[in-house]
Amino acid sequence: MQKFTMLDGVVVPLDRANVDTDAIIPKQFLKSIKRSGFGPNAFDEWRYLDHGEPGMDNARRPLNPDFVLNLPRYQGAQILLARENFGCGSSREHAPWALGDYGFRAIIAPSFADIFFNNCFKNGLLPIRLDAEKVDALFKAVEATPGYRLKVDLEQQSITAPDGTVYRFEVEAFRKHCLLNGLDDIGLTLQHVDEIKAYEARHCAEQPWLCA
Amino acid sequence: MSTQTLYDKLWNSHLVRQEADGTALIYIDRHLVHEVTSPQAFEGLRLAGRKPWRIGSMLAVADHNVPTAGRAQGIADPISRLQVETLDSNCDALGITEFKMSDLRQGIVHVIGPEQGATLPGMTVVCGDSHTSTHGAFAALAFGIGTSEVEHVMATQCLLMKKARAMQVLVEGTLGKGVTAKDIALAVIGKIGTAGGTGFAIEFAGSTIRRLSMEGRMTLCNMAIEAGARAGMIAVDDTTIGYLKGRPFAPQGEMWDKAVAHWRTLTSDAGAQFDQVVRLDAAVIKPQVTWGTSPEMVVAVDGRVPDPANMADPVKRHDAERALHYMGLQANTLIVDINIDKVFIGSCTNARIEDLRAAAAVARGKRIAANVKLAMVVPGSGLVKQQAEQEGLDRIFAAAGFEWRDPGCSMCLAMNDDRLEAGERCASTSNRNFEGRQGPGGRTHLVSPEMAAAAAIAGHFVDVSAI
Numbered sequence: 001m002q003k004f005t006m007l008d009g010v011v012v013p014l015d016r017a018n019v020d021t022d023a024i025i026p027k028q029f030l031k032s033i034k035r036s037g038f039g040p041n042a043f044d045e046w047r048y049l050d051h052g053e054p055g056m057d058n059a060r061r062p063l064n065p066d067f068v069l070n071l072p073r074y075q076g077a078q079i080l081l082a083r084e085n086f087g088c089g090s091s092r093e094h095a096p097w098a099l100g101d102y103g104f105r106a107i108i109a110p111s112f113a114d115i116f117f118n119n120c121f122k123n124g125l126l127p128i129r130l131d132a133e134k135v136d137a138l139f140k141a142v143e144a145t146p147g148y149r150l151k152v153d154l155e156q157q158s159i160t161a162p163d164g165t166v167y168r169f170e171v172e173a174f175r176k177h178c179l180l181n182g183l184d185d186i187g188l189t190l191q192h193v194d195e196i197k198a199y200e201a202r203h204c205a206e207q208p209w210l211c212a
Numbered sequence: 213m214s215t216q217t218l219y220d221k222l223w224n225s226h227l228v229r230q231e232a233d234g235t236a237l238i239y240i241d242r243h244l245v246h247e248v249t250s251p252q253a254f255e256g257l258r259l260a261g262r263k264p265w266r267i268g269s270m271l272a273v274a275d276h277n278v279p280t281a282g283r284a285q286g287i288a289d290p291i292s293r294l295q296v297e298t299l300d301s302n303c304d305a306l307g308i309t310e311f312k313m314s315d316l317r318q319g320i321v322h323v324i325g326p327e328q329g330a331t332l333p334g335m336t337v338v339c340g341d342s343h344t345s346t347h348g349a350f351a352a353l354a355f356g357i358g359t360s361e362v363e364h365v366m367a368t369q370c371l372l373m374k375k376a377r378a379m380q381v382l383v384e385g386t387l388g389k390g391v392t393a394k395d396i397a398l399a400v401i402g403k404i405g406t407a408g409g410t411g412f413a414i415e416f417a418g419s420t421i422r423r424l425s426m427e428g429r430m431t432l433c434n435m436a437i438e439a440g441a442r443a444g445m446i447a448v449d450d451t452t453i454g455y456l457k458g459r460p461f462a463p464q465g466e467m468w469d470k471a472v473a474h475w476r477t478l479t480s481d482a483g484a485q486f487d488q489v490v491r492l493d494a495a496v497i498k499p500q501v502t503w504g505t506s507p508e509m510v511v512a513v514d515g516r517v518p519d520p521a522n523m524a525d526p527v528k529r530h531d532a533e534r535a536l537h538y539m540g541l542q543a544n545t546l547i548v549d550i551n552i553d554k555v556f557i558g559s560c561t562n563a564r565i566e567d568l569r570a571a572a573a574v575a576r577g578k579r580i581a582a583n584v585k586l587a588m589v590v591p592g593s594g595l596v597k598q599q600a601e602q603e604g605l606d607r608i609f610a611a612a613g614f615e616w617r618d619p620g621c622s623m624c625l626a627m628n629d630d631r632l633e634a635g636e637r638c639a640s641t642s643n644r645n646f647e648g649r650q651g652p653g654g655r656t657h658l659v660s661p662e663m664a665a666a667a668a669i670a671g672h673f674v675d676v677s678a679i
């Protein structure tokens with residue numbers, strides 16, 4: 001997994017609540033059996049004027065000039081600013097894959113859907129919860145300032161705005177550790193093989209019908 | 213020992229170890245697998261040179277991409293076909309039990325698990341699919357996971373997670389005529405919002421819930437995720453045990469008796485504490501219809517499309533305006549004045565035998581309205597389909613002008629050929645009314661099977677409680 005330590009990136013504001021995983025990556029792209037290549041289809045239905053299908057040459061498709069990701073001032077953005085309940089809906093990891101593949105490394109919102117939130121950490125993407133008022137202030141600042149950037153420091157759990165304002169955020173110690181070091185969960189869990197085996201033996205003896 | 217919630221009991225009995233910050237390693241008893249969220253996990257496993265930890269815990273089925281008509285000809289779309297073939301070959305190579313497309317037992321993963329008795333009380337159940345919450349109806353701790361976690365469970369039989377907070381949704385009283393578990397689910401979401409359950413595991417309890425059939429309980433737990441909760445659950449009682457008896461994967465004989473004795477303990481203790489309690493009076497719940505692009509945008513069928521101008525919260529107002537624009541609806545329109553183009557009866561929410569019986573009872577002896585271009589019934593599994601045909605439901609539907617299809621996810625998310633065209637309006641028994649969910653530009657109204665069938669006959673929404 002890609003490490004996450006520091007990030008200094010352009011911010012793009014997506015001013016909608018309840019952005020669901022169907023919007024982040026429409027289902028026709030879930031037919032892929034690969035993990036990468038979803039970036040050009042992130043937010044496909046909002047981003048393009050035509051209907052997207054797998055295998056199309058996305059570079060030749062008509063862009064929706066009104067969609068925020070298409071505005072010249074937000075090109076190359078690595079930080080997505082969003083509203084509440086971001087990532088609701090399906091458990092598909094294709095959503096963080098698509099966001100990561102597009103180039104995002106961090107998402108700031110007042111709240112996230114649980115499964116999506118979890119999936120982000122498995123893919124080197126940092127979801128940051130900030131109070132709704134702070135997110136609102138950031139929306140105003142981003143919209144008022146072309147080229148607006150934020151500095152995210154995971155070790156310090158801080159976001160620094162161009163005017164020097166520092167926003168602190170919470171992140172679980174274990175997830176922070178994995179992200180800072182780019183650690184793969186499976187490898188970590190397999191350090192506890194003996195404990196898992198001991199548990200399993202006990203569990204299956206107590207409730208043998210579960211282990212048939 | 214202190215009192216415990218059902219969630220506490222399920223959590224504690226699966227705890228392998230816990231880190232200082234509360235991150236826990238939880239053992240997984242049942243891993244359901246489908247074609248969309250598994251290929252990258254199988255590939256990851258292979259690349260790392262790992263093998264699945266316990267093959268017997270896995271049960272696989274293709275459901276999202278399978279056609280619901282002309283199945284004998286195979287899958288026309290080559291990309292869909294490859295995804296299904298990838299699941300077949302991964303399962304064959306590793307010896308994982310899979311119900312293939314031609315198998316009578318094939319169906320939607322959340323329908324077949326319980327139908328086979330592969331979901332049992334006291335289990336932890338996971339699947340790379342958010343509606344895994346469905347299985348919580350059996351007093352199981354069941355939740356959806358992403359593909360990295362699918363691989364993690366395959367490799368370690370465990371998941372890393374933190375304990376959620378516990379919410380109790382208490383529904384007391386008698387449901388009115390024509391009011392179903394689907395309406396309870398939508399009413400709960402209307403009350404707490406799509407993020408109301410975020411960070412919680414919900415237990416549904418109360419006299420109304422105890423009177424629900426297993427099908428109804430599954431419908432309710434299925435939609436827990438639409439309220440933001442990864443898991444929904446319901447305590448064990450005679451209904452649970454009666455449903456499971458004799459199912460192929462359920463224990464038999466002496467083992468059955470031992471299991472039942474254990475299952476009887478899977479309830480929240482009297483006086484157990486919940487972090488939050490939400491109460492609903494069953495008697496006041498009416499048939500529900502969503503009007504917008506999120507399941508929380510819902511009203512009773514005798515109501516009107518809300519007016520964003522009356523919404524105080526600017527974010528909510530903005531979302532409501534956008535939703536009305538997408539849905540092609542005017543504020544203050546009576547719900548019963550909304551005409552529909554298509555009807556979809558199916559999905560892991562409402563494609564079990566009881567759902568089909570309820571819809572057929574409404575459609576019996578009637579014809580779908582002239583303005584309804586397509587009304588389709590997609591059973592949740594091959595066995596549901598067979599049962600329905602034995603009861604003659606297929607003939608009732610056919611005589612009324614409904615199409616009778618083969619099992620799968622179908623127009624719930626339109627990954628196969630079943631979809632809405634842009635601008636088409638659908639009465640759907642599925643669980644998500646997101647933009648484009650049933651096809652780009654398609655407009656979805658979530659309702660119960662009775663309400664969907666009644667809308668097909670009338671050509672617009674009707675209040676089934678008033679028929």
Ligand code: SF4
Pocket residue numbers: 275276320321322341343559560561620621624625642643
């Ligand atoms: S029926 Fe719909 S919600 Fe259920 S598993 Fe299939 S696609 Fe998902």
